[in-house]
Amino acid sequence: KQEVTQIPAALSVPEGENLVLNCSFTDSAIYNLQWFRQDPGKGLTSLLLIQSSQREQTSGRLNASLDKSSGRSTLYIAASQPGDSATYLCAVEYGNKLVFGAGTILRVKS
Amino acid sequence: GAGVSQTPSNKVTEKGKYVELRCDPISGHTALYWYRQSLGQGPEFLIYFQGTGAADDSGLPNDRFFAVRPEGSVSTLKIQRTERGDSAVYLCASSLTGTYQETQYFGPGTRLLVL
Numbered sequence: 141k142q143e144v145t146q147i148p149a150a151l152s153v154p155e156g157e158n159l160v161l162n163c164s165f166t167d168s169a170i171y172n173l174q175w176f177r178q179d180p181g182k183g184l185t186s187l188l189l190i191q192s193s194q195r196e197q198t199s200g201r202l203n204a205s206l207d208k209s210s211g212r213s214t215l216y217i218a219a220s221q222p223g224d225s226a227t228y229l230c231a232v233e234y235g236n237k238l239v240f241g242a243g244t245i246l247r248v249k250s
Numbered sequence: 251g252a253g254v255s256q257t258p259s260n261k262v263t264e265k266g267k268y269v270e271l272r273c274d275p276i277s278g279h280t281a282l283y284w285y286r287q288s289l290g291q292g293p294e295f296l297i298y299f300q301g302t303g304a305a306d307d308s309g310l311p312n313d314r315f316f317a318v319r320p321e322g323s324v325s326t327l328k329i330q331r332t333e334r335g336d337s338a339v340y341l342c343a344s345s346l347t348g349t350y351q352e353t354q355y356f357g358p359g360t361r362l363l364v365l
Contacts, residue, residue, distance in 0.1 A: 191351050243292055
């Protein structure tokens with residue numbers, strides 16, 4: 141069964157800290173892996189997409205890595221800000237469908 | 251519009267009733283997806299359309315759920331004989347061609363509450 145697990149389930153940090161969110165998946169036959177951000181009452185916003193042949197992607201303060209063989213990905217957020225507070229979802233693409241983890245709820249305190 | 255839109259944003263219904271949820275994808279996107287997100291969980295795949303046809307409906311939980319996309323743009327998710335367990339946020343997404351490794355753009359969702 142294709143499962144995606146995210147650790148931790150919730151995280152609270154002071155503003156300015158660097159942090160790492162973890163994602164693991166059971167089936168390594170992936171097409172890509174995406175990290176999304178979800179704000180309350182709003183849809184999902186794609187942050188980074190890593191193709192199966194890539195090892196990492198960067199966008200501003202965000203860096204995502206992918207280790208397909210071990211079934212792991214990390215999202216690194218540098219110099220966190222209160223505006224980063226949201227739920228972060230990891231999603232793995234198998235064929236045309238995305239399989240999501242349950243998310244990490246991030247709170248950045250000012 | 252610029253993004254994926256969904257209507258209604260909220261829907262409250264009684265157990266046993268029929269509901270329809272609508273999705274307007276980004277203009278020109280041929281691929282459309284429906285997901286369901288229960289409280290505290292990530293979205294779960296329901297169905298994928300390529301044009302007018304359902305290319306993969308393996309995520310539909312049972313025959314009470316049905317979706318259409320008759321003209322290859324707007325899609326409607328239909329739920330018959332609703333049950334309390336159907337309460338969730340229903341998310342729609344679209345992508346340009348549906349090829350692998352393409353970003354899916356999500357709408358804000360419809361929050362369904364079955365009393």
